[in-house]
Amino acid sequence: MSENPSRARRWGKAAFDLACILLVVTAAKAAIAEPFYVPSGSMEPTLLIGDELLATKFPYGYSAASLPAFVVLPDSGRVFGALPKRGDVVVFRWPGDRSQVWVKRVIGLPGERISLDRGVVSINGVAVKIEADGSGQSENEDGSQTTARRFIETLPGGRQHVFFKLSSRNPLDTMPETVIPEDHVFVMGDNRDNSADSRVPLAAGGVGMLPVANLIGRVDGIVASWDLGMKSQPLWTWPKGLRLSRFFSGVI
Numbered sequence: 001m002s003e004n005p006s007r008a009r010r011w012g013k014a015a016f017d018l019a020c021i022l023l024v025v026t027a028a029k030a031a032i033a034e035p036f037y038v039p040s041g042s043m044e045p046t047l048l049i050g051d052e053l054l055a056t057k058f059p060y061g062y063s064a065a066s067l068p069a070f071v072v073l074p075d076s077g078r079v080f081g082a083l084p085k086r087g088d089v090v091v092f093r094w095p096g097d098r099s100q101v102w103v104k105r106v107i108g109l110p111g112e113r114i115s116l117d118r119g120v121v122s123i124n125g126v127a128v129k130i131e132a133d134g135s136g137q138s139e140n141e142d143g144s145q146t147t148a149r150r151f152i153e154t155l156p157g158g159r160q161h162v163f164f165k166l167s168s169r170n171p172l173d174t175m176p177e178t179v180i181p182e183d184h185v186f187v188m189g190d191n192r193d194n195s196a197d198s199r200v201p202l203a204a205g206g207v208g209m210l211p212v213a214n215l216i217g218r219v220d221g222i223v224a225s226w227d228l229g230m231k232s233q234p235l236w237t238w239p240k241g242l243r244l245s246r247f248f249s250g251v252i
Helices: 003-031 228-232 235-241
Strands: 033-037 051-056 089-093 101-108 113-117 120-123 129-139 145-154 160-165 175-179 184-188 215-225
Touching: 033 215, 051 089, 101 120, 129 160, 228 235
Parallel strands: none
Antiparallel strands: 033 051, 051 215, 089 101, 089 215, 101 184, 113 120, 113 175, 129 145, 145 160
C-alpha cells in the first residue's frame, strides 16, 4: 500500500528538481550571459555567419531586454545601468520587433554629433582615422564569397577594429550630421555596405538611433562556429565546416 505514495513522492521531487534547474538556468541567462547565433554577414570580418556568441549582460545593467531572448516584454527602465564604451560589440533587441536580436558595434554616444562623408565617420566634427589593410572575403548567406577591401578604423579613445567595404560608392557612405539623442547610441556593422544599422531609419528597416534600454549585453567572445555553406554538402562532410580556430576566441 505504501508503494504508490512513495512513487508519487519520487516523481514530485524529480519535478521540483527540474523546475529548480530551469529556474537557475533562466536566471543565469537573464543576469550573467546568454549565447546568440549570427545569421548574417553584417559584422564581417569580426563576426562570421555561423558564429555562436556569448553576450555578458551585467556591463550595461538590466531591463526587460535582459530577459532570455524568447521572453518578449515591453520596454522598461534599467537598473544598475551603464552606457556601453565606444567600440563595444553589442547585442540588442531590434526596436522594430523586440523578438529579434541584432548585433552591431557602438560608434557614437549620447550627445555627440555624427556624420559620414564618402564612408568616413566624423564625430563632433573630427574625421575618424582609417587606413587600408589589404582585402578579404565577405561570405554571403548562400555560402558564396565576395572580395572586399579591408580597413582599420581607429575610434576616439584609441580602440581599433577592422571593417569591410564591398564597393567604393554606396548610398550609406554619406549621412548629414546629426546629434545622437540622450539615452541612445549610434551603431554600425563592420561590413559597412551590408548592414542596416543606425545609418538607416527604423521605418526603412534599419536601427536608427538605438535606445540604450534595448541593449542586451556586450559580446565578449565566440564559443563555437560552423560554416553554414556546408548545409548544401553531404551530411557526412558537415564536420569539416567546424571553424575550430574560432572556438572560445575573443572579440575586438
